[in-house]
Amino acid sequence: MKMIEQEKFWGTRKIWITIGLFWMFALQGVRAETPSDGFEKHLQLATMNAGEMSHEMSHDNHNAPESHSPGHANSVYQIDFTWETQSQKKIQSSDLRGKFQLVILAYTECSHACPILVADLKHIEGLIPKRIQEQVGFVFVSIDPERDTPDQLHQFSKKMDLGTGWHLLHGDSTAVMGMAALLGVKFRQEPDGSFSHSNLITLLDPEGKIVFRLEGLQQNPDALVHLIIENA
Amino acid sequence: MKNYLKRILLLTSVLLFIFDAGVLAEQRLQVPLAYAPDAGKALTRSPGKVRVDLETKEVTGRLADGVEYNFWTFGGTVPGPIIRIVEGDEVEFHLNNHPSSKMPHNIDLHAVTGPGGGAAASLTAPGHTSTFSFKALSAGLYVYHCATAPVGMHIANGMYGLILVEPEGGLPPVDREFYVVQSDFYTKGKYGQEGLQPFSMEKAIDEHADYVVFNGSVGAMVGDNAVRAKVGETVRLFIGNGGPNLVSSFHVIGEIFDTVYTEGGILPNQKNVQSTLIPAGGSAIVEFKVEVPGTLILVDHSIFRAFNKGAIAMIKVEGEDNSTVYSGKQADTIYLPEGGAIQEVLVASEESLTPMSHQERLSRGQRLYEQNCAACHQMEGQGIVGVFPPLASSDYLMEDLERAIGIVINGLEGEIIVNGERYNNIMPSQRLNDSDVANVIGYISNAWGNESRLYSAPEVATIRASLKSH
Amino acid sequence: MKLIWGKLFAFIGVLLALVINPQSVSGRELIKIPPGSYQSAYRNEGDPVQVQVDGFLMDALPVTNDQFFNFVKDDQRWRRSARNDLLADSHYLSHWKGDLDPAGPNHYLDSPVTNVSWFAAVEYCRSRGKRLPTINEWEYAASAGLTMREGSGELGFNQYVLDWYSRPAPPVLPAVGNSAQNFFGIGDMHGLIWEWVLDFNSILVSGESRGDGGLERELFCGAGAIRSANVNDYPAFMRFGLRSSLQARYSVNNLGFRCAADLLGSGINEND
Numbered sequence: 001m002k003m004i005e006q007e008k009f010w011g012t013r014k015i016w017i018t019i020g021l022f023w024m025f026a027l028q029g030v031r032a033e034t035p036s037d038g039f040e041k042h043l044q045l046a047t048m049n050a051g052e053m054s055h056e057m058s059h060d061n062h063n064a065p066e067s068h069s070p071g072h073a074n075s076v077y078q079i080d081f082t083w084e085t086q087s088q089k090k091i092q093s094s095d096l097r098g099k100f101q102l103v104i105l106a107y108t109e110c111s112h113a114c115p116i117l118v119a120d121l122k123h124i125e126g127l128i129p130k131r132i133q134e135q136v137g138f139v140f141v142s143i144d145p146e147r148d149t150p151d152q153l154h155q156f157s158k159k160m161d162l163g164t165g166w167h168l169l170h171g172d173s174t175a176v177m178g179m180a181a182l183l184g185v186k187f188r189q190e191p192d193g194s195f196s197h198s199n200l201i202t203l204l205d206p207e208g209k210i211v212f213r214l215e216g217l218q219q220n221p222d223a224l225v226h227l228i229i230e231n232a
Numbered sequence: 233m234k235n236y237l238k239r240i241l242l243l244t245s246v247l248l249f250i251f252d253a254g255v256l257a258e259q260r261l262q263v264p265l266a267y268a269p270d271a272g273k274a275l276t277r278s279p280g281k282v283r284v285d286l287e288t289k290e291v292t293g294r295l296a297d298g299v300e301y302n303f304w305t306f307g308g309t310v311p312g313p314i315i316r317i318v319e320g321d322e323v324e325f326h327l328n329n330h331p332s333s334k335m336p337h338n339i340d341l342h343a344v345t346g347p348g349g350g351a352a353a354s355l356t357a358p359g360h361t362s363t364f365s366f367k368a369l370s371a372g373l374y375v376y377h378c379a380t381a382p383v384g385m386h387i388a389n390g391m392y393g394l395i396l397v398e399p400e401g402g403l404p405p406v407d408r409e410f411y412v413v414q415s416d417f418y419t420k421g422k423y424g425q426e427g428l429q430p431f432s433m434e435k436a437i438d439e440h441a442d443y444v445v446f447n448g449s450v451g452a453m454v455g456d457n458a459v460r461a462k463v464g465e466t467v468r469l470f471i472g473n474g475g476p477n478l479v480s481s482f483h484v485i486g487e488i489f490d491t492v493y494t495e496g497g498i499l500p501n502q503k504n505v506q507s508t509l510i511p512a513g514g515s516a517i518v519e520f521k522v523e524v525p526g527t528l529i530l531v532d533h534s535i536f537r538a539f540n541k542g543a544i545a546m547i548k549v550e551g552e553d554n555s556t557v558y559s560g561k562q563a564d565t566i567y568l569p570e571g572g573a574i575q576e577v578l579v580a581s582e583e584s585l586t587p588m589s590h591q592e593r594l595s596r597g598q599r600l601y602e603q604n605c606a607a608c609h610q611m612e613g614q615g616i617v618g619v620f621p622p623l624a625s626s627d628y629l630m631e632d633l634e635r636a637i638g639i640v641i642n643g644l645e646g647e648i649i650v651n652g653e654r655y656n657n658i659m660p661s662q663r664l665n666d667s668d669v670a671n672v673i674g675y676i677s678n679a680w681g682n683e684s685r686l687y688s689a690p691e692v693a694t695i696r697a698s699l700k701s702h
Numbered sequence: 703m704k705l706i707w708g709k710l711f712a713f714i715g716v717l718l719a720l721v722i723n724p725q726s727v728s729g730r731e732l733i734k735i736p737p738g739s740y741q742s743a744y745r746n747e748g749d750p751v752q753v754q755v756d757g758f759l760m761d762a763l764p765v766t767n768d769q770f771f772n773f774v775k776d777d778q779r780w781r782r783s784a785r786n787d788l789l790a791d792s793h794y795l796s797h798w799k800g801d802l803d804p805a806g807p808n809h810y811l812d813s814p815v816t817n818v819s820w821f822a823a824v825e826y827c828r829s830r831g832k833r834l835p836t837i838n839e840w841e842y843a844a845s846a847g848l849t850m851r852e853g854s855g856e857l858g859f860n861q862y863v864l865d866w867y868s869r870p871a872p873p874v875l876p877a878v879g880n881s882a883q884n885f886f887g888i889g890d891m892h893g894l895i896w897e898w899v900l901d902f903n904s905i906l907v908s909g910e911s912r913g914d915g916g917l918e919r920e921l922f923c924g925a926g927a928i929r930s931a932n933v934n935d936y937p938a939f940m941r942f943g944l945r946s947s948l949q950a951r952y953s954v955n956n957l958g959f960r961c962a963a964d965l966l967g968s969g970i971n972e973n974d
Contacts, residue, residue, distance in 0.1 A: 074788035180903060181820060181950035182788065188904035292870045302870045331793065331955050332871055335940065336947035357947040358954050359793050381939040385867070430868035433936060 075208030076182045081175035086153035086168040099137045101204045105185045107144035108156040116217045127225045132232040140168045143187050265313035268447045269459050271409040272316050275398050279320030288337040289330040296450035298426035304389035310448030311413035312393030319371040331359035342374035343395045371399040373496035373515040388436050392474030407465035415474035416441035439477045443542050450542035461522050463551025468519045475512030481533040483507040493517035507533050522549045597675025613680045621650040624680030637695050640669050666692040731762040733887045740845040743938030755842040761960035763878040764814035771804040773826050790819040793953040813875040814895050814958035820950040823898045827961035834900040835962035846885035863937045866893045898959040905946040
C-alpha cells in the first residue's frame with residue numbers, strides 16, 4: 001500500500017516539477033527580449049517604495065529618452081492649485097486624477113519650440129491605441145497667464161486642432177511657479193515679454209505621480225507610450 | 233480537470249511573479265575602480281551591460297610636505313580612479329556627489345560620444361545622484377574630468393582621471409601595468425610654502441604652475457611609494473595628463489619606450505621612443521621591458537618641473553644585474569649636477585616654522601636625499617667606486633659631520649680618500665635651506681649602518697656663516 | 703599720489719572691516735535696498751549689460767536654525783517626521799537631533815539653517831509675510847562691497863569671495879552675523895552658505911558649461927543666446943551652476959536662505 005501511495009505522491013509532483021522547469025526556461029527567453037530595464041522598474045519602484053527612495057535623479061542626457069522620475073513617489077496633485085480651463089471651467093489639480101496625463105509648460109505666443117512640443121504631444125496621442133484613449137489626457141499649462149487668458153487658450157486649441165482630451169490651463173503666478181517647481185521645469189520671462197523655458201514632457205500616472213520625463217524636442221516617445229500601454 | 237487547470241495557472245503565475253521580481257534586480261555588471269598607481273585588472277570579457285558608480289568629494293590633503301590643499305576629487309583621490317570597460321559596453325553611469333561637498337559637480341568622459349561627454353546630463357547638487365547611459369563606441373585611453381563652471385577651477389583642483397576602453401579581447405598581455413596621471417597645481421603661496429594653500433585663479437590663468445606632480449602630490453610615487461617591477465618583465469604605463477594647462481614631455485630616465493600608443497589611441501604606432509608628448513586633457517600608453525635592476529625615474533622633461541615643482545615618480549626594478557646592458561656608469565643620465573635643489577629659495581628666509589619630530593625629519597631627509605643626492609651617491613649610499621664616494625659606513629663622512637654639512641653647502645673638489653679609496657671629482661653646492669641641510673645630513677648619518685645625532689638648523693646656519701667668512 | 707592714498711585707505715578699510723568689525727545684527731531686521739543696477743554674470747544677447755532692480759526689503763542675515771525651529775513649532779506639517787517627499791527630500795533637516803530639537807554637533811542654533819528645500823523656504827517666508835528674493839535682487843545685494851557700492855571695485859573683494867570656494871567645509875558651521883555687513887547693511891552674503899532664491903529654476907543652462915554660450919535649442923525654447931557678461935566673475939558662475947543643479951525639493955547641507963519683501967504693502971510678521 002505504501003509503495004503505491006509513494007508513487008502517487010511523486011507522480012503528481014513530477015508533473016509540477018516538469019511544468020516548473022518548462023516555464024523557467026521558456027521565460028528566460030522572453031525576459032531577454034523585453035526592452036532594456038529602467039522605466040518599468042521605476043514605475044514599480046514608484047508604487048512600491050514610497051518612503052525608501054534615497055536616490056535622487058536629476059535631468060538626463062536628452063539623447064537617451066529613458067528618463068527617471070525625480071525620485072519622489074508622491075502625487076503632484078497633493079498641492080492642489082486652482083486653474084481655469086480653455087472652456088472657462090474652474091478645476092483643481094486633483095481633478096486631473098484618474099487618467100494618465102502628459103503635461104507641458106509653454107505659452108501660446110511662442111514661435112519656435114512650443115508648436116513643436118504640442119506637435120510632439122499630438123504625435124503621442126496618435127500612438128495611443130483606441131481602446132485606452134479615454135485613459136490618457138493632455139495638459140498645457142501656460143507660463144504666460146497675463147496674455148494666455150482662457151479665451152486665448154481656446155483660440156489656440158482651435159488653431160492647433162486639439163481634441164477633447166486636452167486641458168489648457170490658466171493659473172495665477174503662484175500656481176504656475178509651483179507647478180514648474182514640482183515638475184522640475186525651468187522658465188524665465190525675458191525683458192521683451194517673451195519666455196524661455198525648458199522643453200519637457202512629463203507623464204503623470206492616474207495617481208499623479210511622475211513616472212516619465214521626456215526632455216528635448218522631437219524625442220523618440222516609444223518608451224513613454226509603451227509605459228502607458230503596459231499600465232493602462 | 234478544472235482543478236488541474238487551476239493549479240497550473242496558480243503555478244504559472246507564481247513563477248511569473250518570481251521572475252518579474254528577478255527583473256527588478258540589477259542585471260548589470262558592476263565595474264571595479266582602481267586607484268593610482270594600481271591600474272586594475274586586464275579585461276577579457278565580451279561587451280555587455282555594465283554599471284559605474286563614481287563619487288565626487290571635496291577632500292583636504294597633502295600636496296607636498298607641510299603643504300595642504302583642498303582638493304576636489306573623483307573617488308576621494310587625485311587622480312580619480314581608472315575605469316576599465318570594453319569597447320561596445322553599454323554603461324549606466326551613476327555620479328554621486330557627497331553630501332559634504334560645497335560645489336555641484338558633473339563629469340565629461342572623453343570616451344563618451346554625446347553632448348558634453350555626459351556633462352549635460354550629470355550636473356549634480358551635493359548629496360544627490362545623477363544617472364545617464366552611454367555606449368562605449370571606441371577603444372582607447374581617455375581622460376574624464378569635471379566640467380562645471382568655472383571648468384578650469386574644477387579641473388585645477390584635481391577633478392580628472394582616466395577611463396580605459398579596451399578593445400575586445402583586451403590589449404596584448406604584459407607583466408605589469410601602472411596608472412599615472414600628471415597634473416599642475418596653482419597655489420597662492422610659492423612652491424613649498426607651508427600651510428593650507430588656497431587655489432590661485434590668477435596663476436592658473438597665467439599658466440604659472442607652482443606644482444607639477446604625478447598622482448596628485450609631490451612624492452606620491454617616490455621612495456617607499458615607488459612601484460616595483462622585476463628584471464625581465466614587460467611594463468605598460470597608462471599615463472594621463474589632467475592639466476589643467478601644461479603639456480607633458482614624458483620620459484622615463486633609464487628606459488626607452490619599446491612601444492608607444494601615441495595620445496592614448498588604440499594603435500601602437502611608434503617604437504623606440506625616448507620622450508612622448510601628452511596633451512593636457514590627453515593620455516598615452518607606453519610599454520617597455522625592464523632589462524636591468526635600479527630605479528627608473530619618470531619625469532616631465534620640461535626639466536625644471538621635475539626638479540623644482542615635483543614632477544618625479546619612480547619604478548624600482550629588482551633582480552639580477554646585466555652589466556652588458558648597463559654597467560653602472562652615470563654617462564647616460566640627464567641629471568645636471570647643479571640641477572638637484574630648489575633654486576629660488578633664499579637661504580634662511582623660508583625656514584619652516586612648524587617643528588618636526590625626529591621621524592619626520594628623517595623622512596624629509598630621505599626625500600631630499602632621493603631627489604638631490606641619490607643620482608650620484610646611489611639609493612643605498614653605496615656610491616660608485618672610483619667615481620662617487622660612498623656614504624654608507626663612510627669613514628670620511630662620519631669622522632666629521634660638520635665638514636659634511638659644509639660640503640653640502642659649498643660643494644667639494646679635489647682628492648679625498650674614503651674607506652681606503654681615492655676619489656677626485658667635483659660635488660656641486662646644494663641650494664638647500666638650513667633645516668633641509670640638517671635633515672638630509674641627519675638622514676645620511678643615520679642610514680645604512682651610520683649612526684649619529686641630528687644637527688639643528690641654527691647649527692647649520694652657524695656653519696654656513698663661518699664658511700662665508702673664509 | 704592721491705589715487706594711491708585713496709586705494710590704500712580703501713584697502714585698509716576693507717582689511718579692518720574684514721578683521722575687526724564683526725557685527726551681530728538681529729536677523730529680524732529687514733534692510734531697505736534702494737533701486738539700482740548691477741552687472742549680471744549671465745545675460746541674453748541684446749540685453750543691457752547692467753540689470754535694473756527695483757528697491758525692495760531684504761533680511762539682514764540668513765534665517766537661522768533657531769528661527770526655523772520656531773516655524774516648525776507652529777506648523778507641524780514642516781517637521782522632519784512629517785516630511786512630504788514631494789516637497790523635501792530625505793536630507794531635510796537631517797542635521798537636527800530631532801523634530802523639535804534643532805541642535806546638532808556641526809552647527810550652532812544661530813548658524814544659518816540648511817538642509818531645507820525650496821518649498822520649505824517659500825513657506826517659511828510666506829508665514830512671516832515675506833517671500834524669497836529673486837535672483838536679480840539677491841545678486842544685486844551681493845554685488846555690494848564693504849565700503850563701496852560696487853564690490854568689484856574694492857581691492858581684495860573678489861579674492862575674498864573666491865577664497866570661500868577653496869576652503870573645506872568647516873567642522874562647525876559658524877553663526878550668522880560674524881562677518882562685516884556690506885555697503886547695503888546686509889551680512890553673510892559671501893563666505894557662509896549658498897542661498898535659495900525664488901526663481902532658481904529660471905536659469906536655462908544645461909550644466910554643460912562649455913556649451914552654454916548659446917541657448918541649447920533642443921533643451922530650451924527661448925529668444926536669444928545666453929552669454930556670460932563678466933568672464934571674471936567666477937563666484938557668480940558657481941552660484942549659477944549650483945542653482946541650475948537644484949530641484950525644488952532638494953535639501954543640501956550648505957544651502958539655506960533669507961527672506962525679502964516688496965517695499966509697499968508687505969504684511970511683515972515679526973513674531974518669530
